[in-house]
Amino acid sequence: MFDQQRIDALPLHQSAPAGAQPVLAGLRVVDFTHFVAGPLATMTLADFGADVVKIEAPVKGDDFRHYPTVDPEIPAQGGPYLWTNRNKKSLALDMKSAAGLEIARALIAGADVLVENFSSGVMERFGLDHATCLALNPRLIYCSVSAYGREGAYADRLGFDPIVQAESGFISMNGYDDRQGVRTGAAIMDTATAMSATNAILLALLARARDGKGQRIEVALYDTAILMTGFGAMQHLTTGYEPRRNGNVSPDTCPSGVFMTADKPVYINCGNDKIFQRLFGQVFERPDIAEDPVYSQRAERLKHREAIFKIMDEAFARHPWSHWAPRLRAASVPHGQVKTLGEALASDESRSRGLITRIPHPVKGWVPNIATPLRLSRTPAVAPQAAPAVGEHSEEVLRDTLGYDDARIARLRTEGAFGPCAAA
The missing domain is CATH 3.30.1540 (formyl-coa transferase, domain 3)
Incomplete structure (x- = not known):
């Protein structure tokens, strides 16, 4: 259950200056992502004006919707989901139906960017692999986010943030020397992978602006995790040195660490x-x-x-x-x-940066918002809109983006494009 009194006490989000133009306005993104790394990448595009259509399974939607904390009034919009899906539209499609795939292909044909982070082979089974989609739309930027890449001996492996923390050597570097290494509580590999994916998409868009051609992008959690081991990796490669776990102490500088004052x-x-x-x-x-x-x-x-x-x-x-x-x-x-998370979110530093605010929600009135860390003076982020309900924008996308009329939408509904319940 959300603590609505706490949320209502947060300051209102301050909108961008009047007349500011979103830098990605007019960019169309088809979003086949779920959980963290993919959705955070597409949310950054949405924050700066891209029209991001999130394709979700009818009724249940993205599994991440149901991660705690969840409020019974909006059971498919838990706190973690709100964190990764701001400023998007939700289109509920049954991708196992021919009618659902018809809509997906129509969206891809007119899109600028496609982002997916399914397990390897899923997009191929849908008939939406990168070669097929690029043939359908040669200007398309097709971004795949995976655990170990889409090709090679490990392409079939599932992987989540703590797994690549372990396999990259990152866990071995963190914690105290007299016990096993520890993972970070925050999903930092997912977050860093999202940032890498966003950068790669923007680079591909710059390349397309020069030659008019789309391309395929691959971003893997494991690759990002190796980067996130920092300069320790190069220290090892140059000398064979294996970083030790040093707790809160730095092995390179002194004094660095945690000290206790009389109270904090x-x-x-x-x-x-x-x-x-x-x-x-x-x-x-x-x-x-x-x-x-x-x-x-x-x-x-x-x-x-x-x-x-x-x-x-x-x-x-x-x-x-x-x-x-x-x-x-x-x-x-x-x-x-050294603060708790609650102390940090309520701190003067966070307040001075306008990081923690509240934004409107059609059911709850208000939900919390964590501002993007990207600050652009001339083309700032758009006013944040709360993450959508499952299928909230289905008809809007079909009418406004694809130009479908009532009869065509009704046909697609009866053919199961939006799931068996919608067809019934």
Whole structure:
């Protein structure tokens, strides 16, 4: 159940300036995606004006609709689904029916972009593989998002975010050295894959603007996960070094880690010698340590981490966070309070960026919204519209996009295009 009082207390979303033109206005996207990586990519396109039509199974729709938290008044629009499907239209099609496929092909013929993240082989079974679709529409950008790619020995494997975290080596790098590695709680591989897919689509659109030709795009979770191991991968390739799990401590800089003030934890990151000197000279008022010939050198500090941490633990414990925060900021020492998610969403930082707002919903009145992180001054994101109900825009898409009249829509309905229930 949604906490409607909490939602209603959120600030209203501020619309883009009057006269601002969405950069992707007029772009048509056929969206065959579900769960996270695919829908987040298409949502970014929708945020900047693309006409995104999400193709879903009748009645149930995307399985991600039913992930908690779910409200009984809108049982197919849970919180996770609202997060990934803003600004889209939903068209409920039975893709196992000839009539449903007829509509899908008509949409693809007039589309700019198609995005799918089914298991390998599904689009082929529908007769909507990339070769067929590009023959139908040579200008089409056809983007496949998968676990291990659409070709090769592992194309048949299913994969989800935590699986590629494990197989890429990412889990082995995170956590504490005296126990098994840990995955991130957030689906960061899905999110990063979505960003990669969006970038690839925009690159393909730039290429098409030059030569008028569409192309196939492949983005794989596993490929993204390897990238997300960061520079540790190159450290290994150049030296054979296997990154160790260091908890909250950095293996490359010191002091970096979590320290407890008198009331709250804080993360400190001293990325170079000058920051270290400001931390001890200005914040702790210990010029003797700031200017120490050993401690003032990064490589030497790594050897004396325990001694430095002990001094810092004792110093931070003497005063609350309210004492340390302004001092750290004044000294330009990179720092941050270790917050819960709730504290972060309600923070002054989030409020100052307008990140957390509320937007209208036809049933609930209001639902929360997390703003896009992409800020463009001349072509900003469009005003956010809440994620749709299953099939909410089916007739609108058929009439306005495809130009179908009542008789044709009625025929398609009786032929099962929108599922057995609609036909009955």
